[in-house]
Amino acid sequence: MEANPRSTGRLPAAFLTPGSSSFMDFLADHSPDLLPGNRKLPEGIVEAPHGTTIVAATFPGGVVLAGDRRATMGNMIAQRDIEKVFPADEYSAVGIAGTAGLAVEMVKLFQLELEHFEKVEGATLSLEGKANRLSTMIRGNLGMAMQGLAVVPLFAGWDEGKEKGRIFSYDVTGGRSEEHGFAATGSGSIFARGSMKKLYRADLTEEQATTLVVQALYDAADDDSATGGPDMARRIFPIVTVITDEGFRRLSEAESSELARSITERRLEQPDGPRAALL
Amino acid sequence: MSTPFYVSPQQAMADRAEYARKGIARGRSLVVLQYTDGIVFVGENPSRALHKFSEIYDRIGFAAAGKYNEYENLRIGGVRYADLRGYTYDRDDVTARGLANVYAQTLGTIFSSAGEKPYEVELVVAEVGSEPEGDQIYRLPHDGSIVDEHGSVAVGGNAEQISSFLDQRHRDGMSLAEALKLAVQALSRDTNGTEREIPAERLEVAVLDRTRPQQRKFKRIVGRQLSRLLEADNAAAAKTDEPSDEAPEE
Numbered sequence: 001m002e003a004n005p006r007s008t009g010r011l012p013a014a015f016l017t018p019g020s021s022s023f024m025d026f027l028a029d030h031s032p033d034l035l036p037g038n039r040k041l042p043e044g045i046v047e048a049p050h051g052t053t054i055v056a057a058t059f060p061g062g063v064v065l066a067g068d069r070r071a072t073m074g075n076m077i078a079q080r081d082i083e084k085v086f087p088a089d090e091y092s093a094v095g096i097a098g099t100a101g102l103a104v105e106m107v108k109l110f111q112l113e114l115e116h117f118e119k120v121e122g123a124t125l126s127l128e129g130k131a132n133r134l135s136t137m138i139r140g141n142l143g144m145a146m147q148g149l150a151v152v153p154l155f156a157g158w159d160e161g162k163e164k165g166r167i168f169s170y171d172v173t174g175g176r177s178e179e180h181g182f183a184a185t186g187s188g189s190i191f192a193r194g195s196m197k198k199l200y201r202a203d204l205t206e207e208q209a210t211t212l213v214v215q216a217l218y219d220a221a222d223d224d225s226a227t228g229g230p231d232m233a234r235r236i237f238p239i240v241t242v243i244t245d246e247g248f249r250r251l252s253e254a255e256s257s258e259l260a261r262s263i264t265e266r267r268l269e270q271p272d273g274p275r276a277a278l279l
Numbered sequence: 280m281s282t283p284f285y286v287s288p289q290q291a292m293a294d295r296a297e298y299a300r301k302g303i304a305r306g307r308s309l310v311v312l313q314y315t316d317g318i319v320f321v322g323e324n325p326s327r328a329l330h331k332f333s334e335i336y337d338r339i340g341f342a343a344a345g346k347y348n349e350y351e352n353l354r355i356g357g358v359r360y361a362d363l364r365g366y367t368y369d370r371d372d373v374t375a376r377g378l379a380n381v382y383a384q385t386l387g388t389i390f391s392s393a394g395e396k397p398y399e400v401e402l403v404v405a406e407v408g409s410e411p412e413g414d415q416i417y418r419l420p421h422d423g424s425i426v427d428e429h430g431s432v433a434v435g436g437n438a439e440q441i442s443s444f445l446d447q448r449h450r451d452g453m454s455l456a457e458a459l460k461l462a463v464q465a466l467s468r469d470t471n472g473t474e475r476e477i478p479a480e481r482l483e484v485a486v487l488d489r490t491r492p493q494q495r496k497f498k499r500i501v502g503r504q505l506s507r508l509l510e511a512d513n514a515a516a517a518k519t520d521e522p523s524d525e526a527p528e529e
Binding site for chain 2: 009010011014015016018023026027030031034108109112115116119120122
């Protein structure tokens with residue numbers, strides 16, 4: 001390499017080569033060692049903190065994406081207040097389950113990929129385009145996934161063309177599928193999905209949708225030891241984000257604590273949560 | 280056998296500089312001004328697609344006069360440089376000073392290498408601080424020098440004349456509408472001193488607004504918001520018309 005970006009010499013040729021608007025393509029060309037997929041795989045099984053449950057639900061006018069705050073390593077709680085839901089750009093968000101370190105790196109690179117495209121092209125990618133980019137990144141992590149270091153995100157965003165909120169789920173091989181209504185990923189996803197199945201309706205308001213996802217996280221934490229419920233003593237509450245045509249918004253701590261408090265209070269009377277009609 | 284002509288190094292450099300300057304002078308001028316809440320970029324640009332101003336990073340903007348394909352190349356190089364640096368270290372470690380240095384090295388090397396044609400571009404790299412004292416504006420002429428500018432700067436066609444016009448009239452703490460009005464006045468003056476009207480749709484305007492809640496402070500001002508600002512002719516009216524963060528109306 002004739003020069004590196006850390007020095008203040010002339011910009012190397014790779015910087016001035018026209019053609020690609022992708023930051024990952026540029027990295028592959030200029031500093032391939034910085035791309036997560038290009039690293040040598042470790043021998044044997046690596047123990048690392050894992051993030052757990054992410055849930056999402058659409059409502060007319062937008063989509064909500066939320067996650068609990070726990071990371072586990074084996075049977076130990078590795079972190080109580082980890083953040084697993086991030087804005088991807090102004091109109092989309094990504095929530096991650098799986099190996100926390102790799103997932104956070106993937107999100108950082110994904111955010112940059114979208115921002116880089118936007119700056120170079122002067123226009124944003126379509127929502128489908130963003131979802132496909134994330135697919136490629138997960139596929140690049142397949143080798144790690146085979147060794148137990150999988151990253152499985154949930155992607156949600158506002159589709160400006162179709163004027164609605166949409167959710168995309170992934171598998172470890174990068175397979176992408178659009179989810180209609182609601183979706184969940186991570187260890188507590190089975191319970192969260194069961195909860196949302198009984199509570200979800202297509203005509204929810206934004207406020208009801210945020211209540212729905214926090215209820216689902218409560219149910220996941222109730223039955224899955226790796227998912228953390230609202231921690232009233234330490235004031236650690238789920239991260240809830242809303243994406244509408246006005247863009248990405250994360251509920252403030254006051255809002256999410258109020259939401260978690262009202263749900264926990266009702267659960268003191270009815271531990272299993274709201275009941276759906278039998279027929 | 281013919282003897283090659285001897286050209287003195289001074290003459291060779293002067294020829295190259297002359298060539299670059301002529302190329303830059305063909306383009307229309309643009310101005311960059313500090314105002315109370317940040318830095319405003321104003322230029323005459325009939326094209327909606329080929330921008331003279333763009334975002335490099337959170338607090339850093341880019342302006343260029345001269346040959347489009349050459350400055351576009353440098354712009355993309357700058358975006359790549361900034362994004363790679365932010366990715367390797369942290370977003371706070373990307374600075375206009377660092378970027379201006381890289382541009383200066385690049386332009387300087389190209390200018391003095393006999394095998395390459397000098398770039399016919401003049402760049403401005405600006406960074407908005409959290410306080411007006413933290414604002415930085417660097418002007419980068421075609422030969423790779425760096426000029427640290429304060430208050431206002433003009434590049435392109437009749438930059439000298441516009442600069443002196445701005446120097447006399449620009450003051451600290453102008454509102455956005457005042458700064459914009461001054462910029463348009465400066466740009467409408469032709470070399471022979473006559474004034475002409477530049478319609479709003481031929482203006483390209485962008486700001487680095489330190490009051491913007493988002494991490495990325497760069498914003499284009501277009502459509503109704505631009506015409507509102509141009510119409511506001513006193514400071515009181517300008518106050519209510521400062522850029523909001525709604526999506527711009529096109």
